[in-house]
Amino acid sequence: MSWVNALVQGAMIGGFYALFACGLSLMFGVMKVINLAHGDMAVVAGYTAVFLAPKLHVAGVWSFIVVVPLFALVGYVLQRTLLQKSIDRDPFTTLLVTFGLSVVIENLLLQIYSANGQSVNIGSLISKSWQVSSTLYISYVSLVVLAVAVLMLGALQLFLSKTGTGRQIRAVSDDREAAQLCGANYRHLFGVAAAIAFGTVALAGISFGIMTQFAPTSGGVNLLFAFETVVIGGIGSVWGTLIGGILLGMAQQIGAHINPAYQILAGNALFLLVLAVRPQGLFGKKTALS
Amino acid sequence: MSKVKSLQHRSTGSITVRRSRISPLITLSGAVVLVAFLSWAPWILPAATVSIFMNFFILVIMATMWNLLAGYAGMVSIGQQGFVGLGAYATLYFAIKGVNPFVAIPLAILACGAIALPVTFLVFRLRGGYFSVATWVIADSAMLIIGSIALLGGGTGHYLPGLTNLSPDQLNHYTYLATWVVALLVVVATYLLLRSRMGLVLASVRDNEVASRSAGAKVTSTRRMVYIIAAAGCGAAGAVLAISQPFIQPGNEFNLQWAAEMLFVSMIGGLGTIEGPILGSIIFFVLQQLLQNWGAWYLIIFGTVAVVVAIWQPRGIWGLLRDRFNFELLPVGYRVVAGKEVADEAA
Numbered sequence: 066m067s068w069v070n071a072l073v074q075g076a077m078i079g080g081f082y083a084l085f086a087c088g089l090s091l092m093f094g095v096m097k098v099i100n101l102a103h104g105d106m107a108v109v110a111g112y113t114a115v116f117l118a119p120k121l122h123v124a125g126v127w128s129f130i131v132v133v134p135l136f137a138l139v140g141y142v143l144q145r146t147l148l149q150k151s152i153d154r155d156p157f158t159t160l161l162v163t164f165g166l167s168v169v170i171e172n173l174l175l176q177i178y179s180a181n182g183q184s185v186n187i188g189s190l191i192s193k194s195w196q197v198s199s200t201l202y203i204s205y206v207s208l209v210v211l212a213v214a215v216l217m218l219g220a221l222q223l224f225l226s227k228t229g230t231g232r233q234i235r236a237v238s239d240d241r242e243a244a245q246l247c248g249a250n251y252r253h254l255f256g257v258a259a260a261i262a263f264g265t266v267a268l269a270g271i272s273f274g275i276m277t278q279f280a281p282t283s284g285g286v287n288l289l290f291a292f293e294t295v296v297i298g299g300i301g302s303v304w305g306t307l308i309g310g311i312l313l314g315m316a317q318q319i320g321a322h323i324n325p326a327y328q329i330l331a332g333n334a335l336f337l338l339v340l341a342v343r344p345q346g347l348f349g350k351k352t353a354l355s
Numbered sequence: 356m357s358k359v360k361s362l363q364h365r366s367t368g369s370i371t372v373r374r375s376r377i378s379p380l381i382t383l384s385g386a387v388v389l390v391a392f393l394s395w396a397p398w399i400l401p402a403a404t405v406s407i408f409m410n411f412f413i414l415v416i417m418a419t420m421w422n423l424l425a426g427y428a429g430m431v432s433i434g435q436q437g438f439v440g441l442g443a444y445a446t447l448y449f450a451i452k453g454v455n456p457f458v459a460i461p462l463a464i465l466a467c468g469a470i471a472l473p474v475t476f477l478v479f480r481l482r483g484g485y486f487s488v489a490t491w492v493i494a495d496s497a498m499l500i501i502g503s504i505a506l507l508g509g510g511t512g513h514y515l516p517g518l519t520n521l522s523p524d525q526l527n528h529y530t531y532l533a534t535w536v537v538a539l540l541v542v543v544a545t546y547l548l549l550r551s552r553m554g555l556v557l558a559s560v561r562d563n564e565v566a567s568r569s570a571g572a573k574v575t576s577t578r579r580m581v582y583i584i585a586a587a588g589c590g591a592a593g594a595v596l597a598i599s600q601p602f603i604q605p606g607n608e609f610n611l612q613w614a615a616e617m618l619f620v621s622m623i624g625g626l627g628t629i630e631g632p633i634l635g636s637i638i639f640f641v642l643q644q645l646l647q648n649w650g651a652w653y654l655i656i657f658g659t660v661a662v663v664v665a666i667w668q669p670r671g672i673w674g675l676l677r678d679r680f681n682f683e684l685l686p687v688g689y690r691v692v693a694g695k696e697v698a699d700e701a702a
Contacts, residue, residue: 093484097483098484099483099484099485099487099488101433101484101487101488147662147666150666151665151666154666154669156483156484157425157429157431157483158665158666158669159484160431160483160484160487161431161618161622161661161662161665162662162665162666164433164487164615164618165618165619165622165658165659165661165662165665166658166662168615168619168654168658169654169655169658169659169662172651172652172654172655172658173655175650175651176650176651176652176655285611288488289488289491289492289495292485292488292492293492296485296489300485326499326502326503327503329495329499330496330499330500330503333492333495333496333499334496336492337477337492337493337496340477340480340481340489341477341480344480344481
């Protein structure tokens, strides 16, 4: 029974990983940018929810009403300025720039808020759970996060396939020159994609802050999990991201069940295994690699 | 360096192909003076300064290796701290087994190179940013595995044995000399490597990978070799780091901050030049000393400058100076000069 418990809890955490990974995947899919500051952005969102949102009289779980639009704006502006500038140079520069941003953000947070752990307070709701059987409990929070992740991925899929803007974003990512000739403004579309990515990362950051404590240094680990999720599920596949997150969560819980010290290592091992056996990921296309 | 080829040219008279604009003799004598001074440093400088110099050399080693990897071979690794940590822990392992820690340095270097070979077969499956994060995953896994080995002190760390028979002064001098010699060897080896055939392949890949592949350059195996060399070099940095600390802990040796420092230093100094990482390291240490009472601000300022440099001045400070004044201290390419100019320079 405890193994079943490990698998179920792993799948629940997987929803969170998918939520985290979807912004990373979107930015890579559209702009070919790996945002190495992705994890730190989530941490900044957590700090915004804890320290800034209460000043606007939205606290706890409702802080997303303020934080998500704010982050979408930040994403758009950052994309139109710094990120676009580095994309214009080469992919190499975007890596250096986003890694630089990541280190700067982490140390700024350390200077301003110290290394103490913080969390988003949602009152007694955090401890409520649904009892499936005598030994199996599923907390409402992780259930909600999984539901949000599924809704988010579904909405993203619909947006990209059904709306005009979504189709333009896909066109630009497939063939920028051709889309430009048809009148697509790729800089603006990149900005929109970044806005969506940053909005989802804000949601992920707040969920993270609700589920567990975070500190300025949490960003790096989060980026690793998001990245492993994307690679396991398959680069460029929306639903692959969800499966990737669930598999990663399960692997980590199985590892933790064997020995608590093996939790992250088991996730890394699954990632390296997928990399060795099927580098395009479980649901990815081979072309996404080159 | 004195290899000067003279050719006859129909219209302009003689044309000379040479490496440097400055006479190699001047560069060489400058280098001799510098080497002599830095070798004497622990006997003439205060201990605090000597320790700053040691940390400086360790950073120079790491930055030179990262620059070889990213600046010359185009591989942006953010997992080199993994090899720094493995180098430190290999030294610890050999020291526990009774080897003198200073003798363990070359063994640690070999160990890191050997570990890097199978790693390349995994990470080379990915390109660009995916390669970067994959190297990070490898470094993270290495840290977690090392942290679970009880013999090496697990997560809490372990003292490096085998140094107690030395007096504090002796230990300090030997550690300094080890750090300095390793840094010197790493820089000289990188310089010679880039002047060799391999350096030519790297330059051709950097300029146009498809063209150089079709011209028969063995691109992948060259990259693999560079990755192994960079891993061995970072292992060397880890080995001397272990001796200089000498308490070894996974969180310190495998710290992501090493990756940040090597990246910032190379970028600000100038990617793709030998002198750049050294200049960047000097700037880094000056800034760190100036802001030492201000917590992490030196890293924030340094990171911001690195981002600005990457976007607006990608050739770094050394690149800027080189373009402005048209000179190089450690040239890896050739210059073609017409006959009259040669006479001017000689005068």
